[in-house]
Amino acid sequence: AQKVTQAQTEISVVEKEDVTLDCVYETRDTTYYLFWYKQPPSGELVFLIRRNSFDEQNEISGRYSWNFQKSTSSFNFTITASQVVDSAVYFCALSEAGNTGKLIFGQGTTLQVKP
Amino acid sequence: DTGVSQNPRHKITKRGQNVTFRCDPISEHNRLYWYRQTLGQGPEFLTYFQNEAQLEKSRLLSDRFSAERPKGSFSTLEIQRTEQGDSAMYLCASSLSRQGLKNIQYFGAGTRLSVL
Numbered sequence: 001a002q003k004v005t006q007a008q009t010e011i012s013v014v015e016k017e018d019v020t021l022d023c024v025y026e027t028r029d030t031t032y033y034l035f036w037y038k039q040p041p042s043g044e045l046v047f048l049i050r051r052n053s054f055d056e057q058n059e060i061s062g063r064y065s066w067n068f069q070k071s072t073s074s075f076n077f078t079i080t081a082s083q084v085v086d087s088a089v090y091f092c093a094l095s096e097a098g099n100t101g102k103l104i105f106g107q108g109t110t111l112q113v114k115p
Numbered sequence: 116d117t118g119v120s121q122n123p124r125h126k127i128t129k130r131g132q133n134v135t136f137r138c139d140p141i142s143e144h145n146r147l148y149w150y151r152q153t154l155g156q157g158p159e160f161l162t163y164f165q166n167e168a169q170l171e172k173s174r175l176l177s178d179r180f181s182a183e184r185p186k187g188s189f190s191t192l193e194i195q196r197t198e199q200g201d202s203a204m205y206l207c208a209s210s211l212s213r214q215g216l217k218n219i220q221y222f223g224a225g226t227r228l229s230v231l
Contacts, residue, residue, distance in 0.1 A: 044223065045158070095218050101212075108155075
């Protein structure tokens with residue numbers, strides 16, 4: 001069965017600190033996709049990134065970076081020089097590469113960035 | 116290009132009443148998903164449409180729940196005889212099934228249901 005675990009329930013940092021959100025997944029599929037979404041207080045899930053299981057290159061987008069390691073089944077997300085606007089709930093998700101594309105979400109990590 | 120739109124944003128109802136939510140996906144998206152999110156949890160998959168065909172339903176979707184997408188555009192989710200356990204945020208997402216863009220789901224702001 002597929003499963004996503006985000007062990008950190010809440011993280012609090014001071015602005016400008018770097019912060020890493022952990023994500024560990026389980027799947028028997030050899031082809032799959034991993035995602036990160038951000039959910040601000042307004043409630044709408046905002047897509048951040050998608051990686052497929054064959055692409056283990058790390059990715060950087062501005063202050064955001066992602067570290068995908070198949071050997072440890074992890075897909076961690078780092079925010080560099082955090083800002084108050086980064087405060088939100090962040091979800092890691094997994095989907096099989098087959099037909100439906102349905103997402104299996106972790107429980108989310110609430111990030112609070114204090115000024 | 117507008118995003119995914121959900122109405123209403125909030126719904127308060129009494130136990131036993133029926134409720135219906137609407138989702139308007141991004142216009143060219145042929146896939147539409149419904150998820151349910153309870154407090155402190157990640158969204159859980161409920162059901163999925165490709166065009167007008169409902170192709171998968173989760174075991175979470177009891178007989179009191181029904182979803183439709185009659186013309187392959189907007190979708191409705193109806194809950195009959197609501198129970199307090201149905202209180203949750205109901206999220207809709209849409210995506211394209213085109214190579215390279217497949218599986219990137221874009222979400223609406225959700226409908227928050229409170230059953231009293």
